[in-house]
Amino acid sequence: MSDLALSPAAASARAPGRFKVIRAVAAKEWLEMRRDRRLVALFAFAALLMLAALGFGAAENARLSRERAAAAEADRELWTSQGAKNPHAAAHFGQYAFKPESPLALADPGVDPYVGTAVWLEAHKQNEAQFRPARDGGTAARLGGLSLAFILQVIAPLVVLLTGFASFAGERESGALKQLLSLGARPGDLLAGKALALFGAAAALLAPAFICAFVAVALLADPSKLSLADQFLRLAVLTLGYGVYLAGFAFLALGVSALARDSRAALVALLAFWLVNAFVAPRLSADLARALAPTPSAQEFRAAIARDKAKTFGHDETHPAFVAFRDETLKKYGVSRVEDLPVSFRGLTLRRDDENGYAIYDKHFGALQAAFDRQDALRTAAGFVFPLLAMQPFSMALAGADSRAQFDFATAAEAHRRLIQNEVSDNIIHFQRDESYVAGPELWRRIAAFSYSSPKAGFALAGAREAIAGLLGWLALTAVFARVAVRRLRPL
């Protein structure tokens, strides 16, 4: 009897476990990637870029932190060294609130270059933050800087697509795919194995960058001013987010590779998607958001506030609201002349004027931020198709460098302004007896310096809900697409 007759029938051979197949496919893909010198060089180049970006980011972050801390100290010195003057004059002299730099801005500067770094806190008026750093950057700066976020959001997906575009198409061209399928390998197992290998590649891309980011934050962040645990939590969530972002690109590359007639067609299609996602979608969505949720011009915004303020009396003693307030105050204290009041009427009018202003500013600045939020939500809406639209707000939020974080800072600055106003008006109410009244440095010192604690990771996550949904939607959509695409694979 020949050996051939003794050998068991192929059909009755025990098929290897699915996990074994997946593992074998992943191991083979991984080995091929490691052997491909061009790919290794590409990964090494990307890693170098990320490390350089982190280096620049860390240096810039440290410089800005030093600069703002020194400015805050100098401004405090100016405030406390005011000579004897009327407290209301001191309120007009004002203080500055400087936005502290978020440590994770070294990885993603977010909108920081495009928002003001300081808010002037003065009497009667809520100001917008001023001194946008981007104004000093010149035209060329609009082409961007080397940040870790830029590399991870734009270059890393390209690396993943270049790694994965030939996964199925290349094997189809060489005939290996047909062979594998005819041996009984399930398309789903092939997809899982190849996806596993690509995820490994994405992890290899992310690992050095995030390990270095963890070290940089540990070394540079000041634990006396913020919670290091919170920063590490933010970094861990960021790592997960970027993992999801790149995993979606891995599925996309595999799906397109399975559908395309050859690897060249797969590459062209994937590059076209990458281009649209990285460059076209962000700009078009910004234009769309502007058109659908317009914001007022600075002049319209200030004019609307001025219109509302004109309904209140300010310093105008002939204003009907002033006369009404005077009469109401006289009645309340049971006197008939301002001179007979037991407290300073000027102080009372200043406090009432401030209180009127608080409501007006809350209304207008709140509406403006709501318009920004609507624009941001509109931009993120297509994040499940063009994932950069979800990744950018997610990354900026976790890095503490989005417009919501800026609004939180501006709100805290405004709360401090109100504290100053209330303190000086109270001082006038209780101590001013005539026009020549002045207060001394003890009052300036008693009014605390502006101190701001950035919100915790929970605040960032709550603000990034739509972006998180977009990223998860992107992963689900690409996974389903890849699954559907490989189901079409046939041995013949």
Added chain:
Amino acid sequence: MTSFLAGLRAEALILSRARAVGVALVALAAAALFALYAGATRVATQQEIVAAARADEAQRIDGLKKTLLTLESGAAQQEPPPYRDPRNAAFMGAGPAARVAALAPQPLALVAVGQSDLMSSAIKVTSGSKDAFLFADEIENPALLSSGATDLAFIVVLVYPLVILALAFNLLSGEREQGTLVMTLAAARRPGAALAGKLAARLVAPIAVMFLASALGVGLFAGWDALASTGFMRLAAVILVYGLFWAALAAAVDGLGQSSASNALTLVGAWVVLALLAPAAINSVAAYAYPAPSRIDMTLAARAAATDADKNRDAMLARYVEEHGSAPRGGPREGTLRRIATQEAAFERVEGVIAAHDAALGRQRALVDRLSYLSPTMLAYAALADVAGTGEARYRDFQDRLGAFHLDWRAFFLSRAKAGQAMTAQDYDSLPRFAADGEAEGGVTAALLGMGLPTLLLALFAWRGFRRVAP
């Protein structure tokens, strides 16, 4: 010439039948037209902002003149406080009478956003120090600002090269892989010329589409007159030379004799490096080497001047009276003189800090300018912003003219305030005006040379490669 034309005709025929090529070219034209439409919308908004600022200025000054008339005729029921009194030069010059210094959009402003979304196009100049008015920003969602807007400059510098590369990357390699290269070379009387003709057909298509779409868009949205301007000629020159650079690069890589896949990857890599990474790296290196000094210093300097003036108010006033003639002590006049003395001290300090700041920024930008010759994308982007009148040169010029106007404005009001002169109706009719600038010259010669020289070198390299293929 016949071989060249025959090659060109044959390739044009092949291209006209390729659906993907048609789609790419139509998409490029559509993107350019949309970008110019978006640019025209943006310019209209800027014009509205300038017009609104001017209307506000006219209304304010008209109101002051009416109040002045009422006060002079004795019809006013009571004296206004000094900060609302149109006769008070010190207060009026510091805000209520402020003139608008406007930077009106240029005819080709729709081409590039440049710095126009960051720099205010209408600034209310006052007699205070510059920190009081120079940094008033337009309202904009910072997330949208950081994304940038869709403009022709973006389409030209990033999308246009990719279309050129897609068409030109596999002329030789594609024919070699299909097995038609030998036939093409054998059939032509002058194989080199035939190949050059085929290459020209692939290059002419995207360059011509980009040029025609730009001309159509500019004509439709900025007016057909704009096509006859020197600005449009400069725009066309940038489109041509920048396109030729990428075409020469594609031809040079194709001439190396590698496979189509290898050419595609090399060219995409070159695009990523030259158009994305080089500008980012250059910006980061320049910012690291010459960090922009803090604008906060300027404000703190002005505030320090104010506190110092407060501390030695008597000494300052005495010195002031000595320098500016006798003045009565006490009363509102002394208050005015003290305010002016404080303002002047702040003005001097702020001018000093701004000059130092600008010098530091100048060093950073000079380094960026030098390094930008490493990236044709940076050169093209800056050149297009200059053509649009939204580039650095025009904003620098605006700042200089603003500085001169600020001096005139201060002299006009402070001379009257110091002399104790009340503002008159004639004074309001002869307020200094900020003069409008002419059309931006936007020199693009350096950028064209910076792109043209590497183009020539690459073309020479490509020619050698193509010649090697010819039998």
